């Protein structure tokens with residue numbers, strides 16, 4: 001067993017339900033056995049009760065739960081920074097040419113490593129990852145994620161129309177390749193499979209039927225919806241009979257409590273009601289929405305309708321893998337919306353970066369906060385001495401104020417340690433423990 005001691009902050013509650021301050025919790029120490037938290041409290045109390053256990057002291061900064069990214073494209077890690085285009089142009093000119101390169105398995109292996117190491121360096125320990133159009137590239141991602149112990153849900157991206165031809169497959173091939181990947185990777189350790197049509201724009205009804213067949217295997221589902229007005233109009237033209245964009249998935253039984261839809265910047269009330277009714281979640285991707293000019297996310301309408309929301313970095317359209325940056329951008333967007341926006345407190349931002357994502361992925365029984373019984377997936381944010389964040393933390397009036405400074409100023413350079421199920425993946429290890 002190991003005692004971790006420091007400023008430990010999490011959100012076991014839900015700040016969107018009641019007083020946000022009530023959702024926040026603090027501790028001085030956690031006792032971890034075999035990667036699982038088995039006690040929390042003050043350092044003095046845990047030290048007295050467990051005098052012989054090694055202690056890892058985490059002086060300065062704060063320890064928070066590992067971040068959860070609910071929408072991020074692994075084949076796009078080398079394609080960040082394509083500014084100046086709306087969604088459909090950006091896909092054609094920036095994202096999809098890069099995604100085609102993953103047909104080469106050696107290339108895909110390098111990209112998978114760069115991507116997963118990037119997640120770790122950003123403190124992200126769980127993610128719903130938008131996969132590749134190539135099955136061999138998915139093998140590379142899953143194998144590399146397993147090596148690193150990351151909590152990864154992902155799947156082969158399916159498309160049978162409109163995109164460049166090398167990214168298309170037939171529904172029959174999609175079924176065969178996906179079935180094989182599910183057999184080999186779903187529910188293997190911390191890995192899970194997600195059926196992933198790119199979006200209904202590039203998936204025929206026949207392909208969406210294949211998705212429904214695959215979803216019956218008890219796996220997950222993710223796709224895009226209502227990201228950009230030109231995309232919404234194009235989808236309406238392709239599915240003349242449907243009530244709205246979400247219904248292109250709903251008609252095939254793909255809107256479920258195991259479904260996570262990215263963006264939803266332009267939802268109708270009927271779509272919000274359908275998401276809530278089926279318990280599906282939405283991944284809000286703030287820097288991507290701003291970079292592509294997609295729009296300002298109507299967070300209040302989601303919350304008021306009872307739709308679960310979490311954060312996604314949406315790399316490569318998003319501006320990097322660091323989830324606190326997405327939380328800050330979410331705050332900015334809500335502020336810009338004026339009376340129609342929601343006033344997000346620092347507690348909301350921590351919740352959105354951690355537990356909200358765990359809930360959207362139904363991983364909240366395992367990760368997302370530091371309650372006893374959960375996996376010790378943790379990030380130690382400790383700024384370099386003399387940095388502007390260090391100066392600000394020194395002058396913070398309390399935990400909530402300190403969180404505000406962290407979300408305003410922290411970058412991946414402040415990630416001083418990452419633990420996955422109690423194993424140090426970066427930063428201080430047991431050998432440095434102060435007994």
Ligand SMILES: [Zn+2]
Nearest residue numbers: 071224262314
């Ligand atoms: Zn996306």
